[in-house]
Each structure stands twice: as structure tokens, then as C-alpha cells.
Amino acid sequence: MPLNMNKTPSSNDKQRALIPKGQHMARIVQIIDLGLQPQRPYKGQEKPPAYELYITFEFPNQRIEIDGESRPMWKSRRIKVSTNEKSTCYKWYFSLDPENVYGGDWSKLIEKECAVLIAHDQGQGKNEGRVFDRIADVVPVMEGVSVPPLENDSVLFDLMSPNMDVFENMPDWLQNLIKENLEFDGSKLQTKIEGNPTRWTARAPGDAPEDVDGDEVPDPVTVSTPESEDDPW
Numbered sequence: 108m109p110l111n112m113n114k115t116p117s118s119n120d121k122q123r124a125l126i127p128k129g130q131h132m133a134r135i136v137q138i139i140d141l142g143l144q145p146q147r148p149y150k151g152q153e154k155p156p157a158y159e160l161y162i163t164f165e166f167p168n169q170r171i172e173i174d175g176e177s178r179p180m181w182k183s184r185r186i187k188v189s190t191n192e193k194s195t196c197y198k199w200y201f202s203l204d205p206e207n208v209y210g211g212d213w214s215k216l217i218e219k220e221c222a223v224l225i226a227h228d229q230g231q232g233k234n235e236g237r238v239f240d241r242i243a244d245v246v247p248v249m250e251g252v253s254v255p256p257l258e259n260d261s262v263l264f265d266l267m268s269p270n271m272d273v274f275e276n277m278p279d280w281l282q283n284l285i286k287e288n289l290e291f292d293g294s295k296l297q298t299k300i301e302g303n304p305t306r307w308t309a310r311a312p313g314d315a316p317e318d319v320d321g322d323e324v325p326d327p328v329t330v331s332t333p334e335s336e337d338d339p340w
Contacts, residue, residue, distance in 0.1 A: 143287030
């Protein structure tokens with residue numbers, strides 16, 4: 108079963124349950140290091156690869172019934188790791204750690220309480236007629252507001268020190284996304300996967316670049332990747 112209960116494959120094409128539009132209290136339940144990922148072109152221009160995180164929030168007051176049990180809903184978003192002040196990563200991080208107590212380390216924010224703004228988007232093309240919920244922003248909770256503790260175990264995955272128990276419990280699509288990162292070849296994760304060849308198939312899209320924009324590659328959880336001012340995430 109996928110870690111994100113809202114992404115469980117369905118046998119029908121019904122509109123899945125949506126988190127209502129507006130601001131909701133939440134906690135960070137999952138932070139996954141996706142490594143160095145290729146980027147889509149922006150305004151016709153090729154973009155350099157960027158380190159990415161996959162961040163999931165648990166919403167205690169938004170419920171879904173699974174096997175007759177009420178469970179909190181989850182919602183996730185991929186973000187580029189960046190210290191560009193216009194970027195999603197920078198804005199979210201300093202909303203949750205305004206004094207920079209943890210020096211930009213997202214791993215220290217696991218289980219952190221917050222308020223999440225949910226927007227609804229109309230589907231297009233093959234998804235016309237459907238509605239999708241989306242994380243539009245993350246801000247601090249209002250003073251005096253108490254956010255319940257997580258009901259599910261928090262999940263933290265760092266490619267610098269990959270926990271295989273965590274990796275093995277990820278859905279296939281998320282495992283594949285991580286294995287397709289541009290620094291997978293020769294990584295600690297590849298070594299651990301190939302140590303159990305009956306269960307895993309290593310995928311290496313090519314040699315990993317030695318640097319990003321001329322800078323030495325640091326810890327992917329805390330480093331910034333230079334980006335253009337007009338293309339923030």
C-alpha cells in the first residue's frame with residue numbers, strides 16, 4: 108500500500124476525496140530526498156537539474172474512511188531545494204523556522220506543525236471535468252492554535268544515509284523516481300539495492316554530474332541550487 112493513502116490505486120475513475128479549499132492546520136509527516144532531478148524547460152529554455160524534496164502533510168481535521176476507520180488525509184508536493192528568496196523552498200522553510208535555528212536543514216522540521224493553504228484546480232485534457240486539490244502555500248499556525256500530534260508515524264529519507272526499511276515501504280513510483288535521480292549511479296542507495304539483487308533492479312540514466320553551476324555538490328537536503336529570478340518554485 109502506498110505511504111500516501113490518497114494515492115492508493117482505484118478500480119474506478121471516480122473523483123477522489125478532496126481536501127476543501129482554504130487554510131487547514133497540519134503537520135509534516137514525510138520528507139523524502141529525491142536527489143538531483145532533471146527539470147522541465149521553462150518558457151522554451153532548458154533548465155539545469157535541481158535537488159528536490161517530496162514533502163507530505165497530515166491534516167488532522169480532514170478525514171477519510173479506510174476499511175471502516177477514520178484516518179487523517181495526506182497531501183504532498185515536490186519542491187526544488189533552493190535559497191532563492193522567491194522559491195517555494197525558501198518561503199516554506201522560513202515560515203516554519205523563521206529564526207533559522209536549524210540552518211536550513213529540512214530534516215529537523217519533520218512533525219512540525221503548520222497551516223497549509225489548499226487550492227482547487229480544474230483538470231484539463233483527459234482530466235477535463237475533474238477537480239484536483241493542490242498545496243498553494245505553507246505558513247505558521249496562528250498563535251494559540253493547538254495542532255494535534257501525528258496519527259501516523261513520520262517518515263524521513265535521506266540519500267546521504269539511505270534507510271532501506273523506509274525505502275522498501277515506498278510505493279513503486281516513488282522508488283523509481285528516486286532511482287532515476289542523476290546521482291544514483293555509484294550512490295550509497297545503489298550499493299544497498301544491488302546488495303539484494305533478487306528484489307531490486309538498479310537504474311542509472313548516466314554518469315552523475317560532478318557539480319551544479321560550478322559549485323561543489325553539498326548535502327542535498329540543505330543545499331541551494333541557483334535558479335533564475337523569474338522561475339521560482
